[in-house]
Amino acid sequence: MSKIPVMELFGPTIQGEGMVIGRKTMFVRTAGCDYACVWCDSAFTWNGTEKHRVRMMEPEEVLDEMVALGGNRFNHVTITGGNPALIADPMARFIDLCHQRGYRVGLETQGSRMQEWFLQIDDLTISPKPPSSRMETDWAVLDRIVRRLHDDGVNLSLKVVVFGDEDVEYAKTVFARYPYVSQKFVQPGNELVTEAKDISHHLLARLAWLFQVAIDTPEFNTVRVLPQLHAMVWSNERER
Amino acid sequence: MSKIPVMELFGPTIQGEGMVIGRKTMFVRTAGCDYACVWCDSAFTWNGTEKHRVRMMEPEEVLDEMVALGGNRFNHVTITGGNPALIADPMARFIDLCHQRGYRVGLETQGSRMQEWFLQIDDLTISPKPPSSRMETDWAVLDRIVRRLHDDGVNLSLKVVVFGDEDVEYAKTVFARYPYVSQKFVQPGNELVTEAKDISHHLLARLAWLFQVAIDTPEFNTVRVLPQLHAMVWSNERER
Ligand code: SF4
Numbered sequence: 457m458s459k460i461p462v463m464e465l466f467g468p469t470i471q472g473e474g475m476v477i478g479r480k481t482m483f484v485r486t487a488g489c490d491y492a493c494v495w496c497d498s499a500f501t502w503n504g505t506e507k508h509r510v511r512m513m514e515p516e517e518v519l520d521e522m523v524a525l526g527g528n529r530f531n532h533v534t535i536t537g538g539n540p541a542l543i544a545d546p547m548a549r550f551i552d553l554c555h556q557r558g559y560r561v562g563l564e565t566q567g568s569r570m571q572e573w574f575l576q577i578d579d580l581t582i583s584p585k586p587p588s589s590r591m592e593t594d595w596a597v598l599d600r601i602v603r604r605l606h607d608d609g610v611n612l613s614l615k616v617v618v619f620g621d622e623d624v625e626y627a628k629t630v631f632a633r634y635p636y637v638s639q640k641f642v643q644p645g646n647e648l649v650t651e652a653k654d655i656s657h658h659l660l661a662r663l664a665w666l667f668q669v670a671i672d673t674p675e676f677n678t679v680r681v682l683p684q685l686h687a688m689v690w691s692n693e694r695e696r
Numbered sequence: 697m698s699k700i701p702v703m704e705l706f707g708p709t710i711q712g713e714g715m716v717i718g719r720k721t722m723f724v725r726t727a728g729c730d731y732a733c734v735w736c737d738s739a740f741t742w743n744g745t746e747k748h749r750v751r752m753m754e755p756e757e758v759l760d761e762m763v764a765l766g767g768n769r770f771n772h773v774t775i776t777g778g779n780p781a782l783i784a785d786p787m788a789r790f791i792d793l794c795h796q797r798g799y800r801v802g803l804e805t806q807g808s809r810m811q812e813w814f815l816q817i818d819d820l821t822i823s824p825k826p827p828s829s830r831m832e833t834d835w836a837v838l839d840r841i842v843r844r845l846h847d848d849g850v851n852l853s854l855k856v857v858v859f860g861d862e863d864v865e866y867a868k869t870v871f872a873r874y875p876y877v878s879q880k881f882v883q884p885g886n887e888l889v890t891e892a893k894d895i896s897h898h899l900l901a902r903l904a905w906l907f908q909v910a911i912d913t914p915e916f917n918t919v920r921v922l923p924q925l926h927a928m929v930w931s932n933e934r935e936r
C-alpha cells in the first residue's frame with residue numbers, strides 16, 4: 457500500500473486533550489482499527505458505516521489538502537484514527553513531508569503495534585484501553601513499544617481514558633509498569649458520544665469526579681487529569 | 697522579614713490552568729501585590745478586606761501545615777499570590793525545604809520584579825498583565841527577567857490572560873518579544889469572579905471565542921489556549 461486511507465482531514469482546530477492540549481493543529485484521521493472499543497468515539501473509522509467516505513490518498517495529496525485548508529495558520533499536525541499504526545511506508549513519507557515544511561507531528565495510538573516511523577513523531581501519545589473498552593491489553597507488545605520509544609528519546613506520553621473504578625485501577629497498573637515515562641494523563645470517558653446536544657454539564661461532572669479520584673490517590677501524584685476541551689466547547693460536532 | 701505572609705494554604709487540588717494544567721498540587725497563596733488589576737480574581741490578597749486572615753509563617757511552619765493537609769497525596773507545590781516575588785529570603789528557604797522533600801515547585805507571578813530564588817523554581821509562569829487590567833507593563837524590567845530565566849535554563853512559560861481584542865494584540869506583542877520562550881499560553885479572562893453560581897457556560901463561551909481567535913491567527917500557531925478548569929468545575933469556590 458502506497459496510499460493513506462484518510463477518513464477525515466480537518467483544521468486548523470485546537471487539540472482538546474492530552475500532552476499538547478490547547479495547541480492549534482490539523483487532524484488527519486485514518487480509517488481502520490484493530491480494536492473495537494465499545495465506547496469508541498470514532499467508530500465510523502472502522503465499523504463500515506462511512507466506508508464510502510474513505511479516500512486513498514498519496515502523502516503529497518494529504519499535505520497539499522492540509523495546506524489548502526490551513527494556509528499559514530498552523531505548524532502542528534496530529535495523526536489519529538482509528539489506529540494509524542496499521543499504516544506503514546506512506547505514513548513515514550507523510551511525516552517526512554511535514555517535517556520538511558517545519559511542522560511538528562503528533563500521534564495518538566493505542567499501543568497494540570508499532571511502526572518504525574513512530575521514532576520520527578514529535579508528540580506521541582500511547583493510549584492503552586482499559587477494561588470498560590472490552591479490549592485486552594497485550595502487555596508483552598505494549599512493553600516492547602513503550603521501552604523502544606523511551607530508549608529512543610521520543611517525546612512520549614501515556615494516556616488512559618477512564619470510565620469507572622476498574623479503569624482507575626487499570627490506569628494505576630499502566631503507570632506503575634512504565635515508571636520511566638514521566639508524562640502521564642487520565643481523561644474522563646465520554647459516555648454520550650452519540651448525543652448531538654450540549655454535553656458540557658455531564659463532562660464537567662465526570663471531570664469533577666476524576667479530579668477527586670486523583671486528589672485522593674497517591675499513585676496519581678504526578679498524573680495529569682485533563683478533559684476533552686473540544687467536546688465541552690463544541691459537543692460531539694464532527695471535524696472540529 | 698524572615699516570615700512568609702500566607703493568605704491561603706490549601707490542597708491537594710488540581711492545578712486548573714497554565715503549563716502544568718491538570719496536575720495535582722498544593723497551593724500557597726501569599727498576601728500582597730504591587731499591582732491592582734481591575735479584574736483581579738485574588739483581590740482579597742491585597743485590597744485589605746481579608747487582612748485579618750493573613751498569617752506570618754516560618755517556612756518550616758508552611759511546610760508542616762502542607763504535609764498535615766496533604767500527607768503523601770502530593771509532590772508538587774504551587775506558589776501564587778498576590779505577587780510572591782515581593783518576598784525574598786523566607787521564600788528561598790521554603791523552596792529549599794520543598795526540594796529536600798522531593799516536591800516540585802511552581803510559581804505564578806506577573807514579571808514586575810524578580811528574586812534570585814526564581815532560578816530554583818521547577819515550573820515558572822510569568823503572566824504579564826494586558827491593557828484590560830489597567831496596569832502598565834515595565835518592558836525593561838520584564839525583558840531582564842525573561843532573559844535571565846531563559847539563560848539560566850529555567851522551565852519557563854509565558855501566559856497572558858485575555859479579555860478582548862486589545863488584550864489579544866498585547867499577547868502577540870509579548871510572544872513576539874520573547875521568541876526564545878517556547879511555552880506560551882493564552883487564557884480567557886473570567887468576567888464573573890464574584891459570582892458564586894455555576895459559571896461554566898459563560899467560561900466555555902469565552903473559551904470558544906479564544907479558540908476561534910487562535911485558529912484565525914498565525915501569530916498563535918505555537919500558542920496554547922487553555923481555560924481555568926477549576927473555575928469550570930468548582931465555579932469561584934475558594935480554596936479549591
Ligand atoms: S483503539 Fe481508538 S479508534 Fe480503535 S476502537 Fe478503540 S477507541 Fe476506537
Ligand code: SF4
Nearest residue numbers: 729731732733736778
Ligand atoms: S498581578 Fe495578579 S494578584 Fe496582583 S492584582 Fe493583578 S491579577 Fe491580582
